[in-house]
Amino acid sequence: MTAIKVRGLRKSYRGVTAVDGVDLDIRRGEVFALLGPNGAGKTTTVEILEGHRKRDAGDVAVLGADPDTAGRAWRARLGIVLQTANDAAELTVRESVRHFAGYYPAPADVDDVIEQVGLAAKAGARVKALSGGQRRRLDVALGVIGRPELVFLDEPTTGFDPEARRQFWELIRNLADNGTTILLTTHYLDEAEALAHRVAVIAGGRIVAEGTPATLAGRSTAKATVSWLGPDGRQVRLTDTPTALVRELSAGRELPELTVTRPSLEDTYLSLIGEPR
Known part of the structure; x- marks a missing residue:
């Protein structure tokens, strides 16, 4: 039931270590977010998993195959949605999706995919006339037209307004509900918290923490701030027992502007990568 299994992954560029012994296990059907600052090794790791970059050392299995030696049949099982994509601006949405469908041995129905990503009303519109959010939905349509078992999403909502981001999140949830495994990279911590079943934080080429968004690095058991x-x-x-403390403090009186908080995912993330909050 493992979609991605990585052990001891290493990659260097001209003597500079980019990935330094990464281990990962991503289960089939889950949304997994890989978080990390620029230069942490995130992009290199994902490119190796996609088969776009050779590794120096380590064992990697993606959908049961080594990306270094896997062939076209394996690639047809993947969907890749890059942060920036070049498209044929003069084609319509339907023409673009139909063109990409021709690359796969058993593509999904073109109109079904267009409807799935919420572009049915724009199927006849030229790509150049789409809004930024609509173009991103088209990117996803092109990434899933081949019925992929695993989808790589690289910073999928960069530049989106809040409403467009929420709509896009629903699209990702629908893909996951249909059994698609998703590896997501994002700089938006709320996005990882909203979408991911599990997250891993990479810094300095190493995985420094892994877990659910709620429990990452002991977040759920960290001291509460009252x-x-x-x-x-x-x-x-600061207290380990906020309920008891509030009960003690409030005996017979009001506590104006009372708040009880634990570290947010952003607080935890910044602590893990060594950045000040």
């Missing part, structure tokens, strides 16, 4: 407005101004206490 804050309220007291007679002498804002009061702040």
Whole structure:
């Protein structure tokens, strides 16, 4: 049930180590987010998994095959949605999707895919007339027309407004609900939290933490911050038992502007990559 299995992955460029012993297990049917700052080794890792870059060392199996030696039949089982894509601006949406369908041995129905990504009303529109969000939906249509078992999504919502991002998230959830495995890279922590079953953080070429968004690096059991407005101004206490502390503090009185928070995913991520909050 493993879609991607990586052990001891290494890659260097002119003596500079980009990926330094990465281990990963991604289960079939899950959405897995790979997080990390620029230069952390994220892109190199994904390119090796896609078969676009050779590794120096390590064992890699993607859908049961080594990307270095896998052939066209294996590539037809993948869908790749790059951060930036070149498209034929003069073609219509339907013409673009039909053109890409010709690359695969058993593509999905063109109109079904166009409807799945929410572009049925734009099927006859030229690509150059689409909005940014609509063009990104077309990118996904081109990535899934071959009925892929595994989809790589690279920064899929960069530049989207909030409404377009939420709509795109629903599209990703629909793909996952249909059994597609998705490897997502994103700089938006709320996106990873909303979509991913599990996340891994890569920094300095190494995986520094892995888990669900709620439990990453002990996030769910970290001390809670209890804050309220007291007679002498804002009061702040760290505690392992916030409910008990609030009960104690509030006995017989109100606690104006009371908040109880644990570290956000962003707080945890910044701590893991060594950045100040």
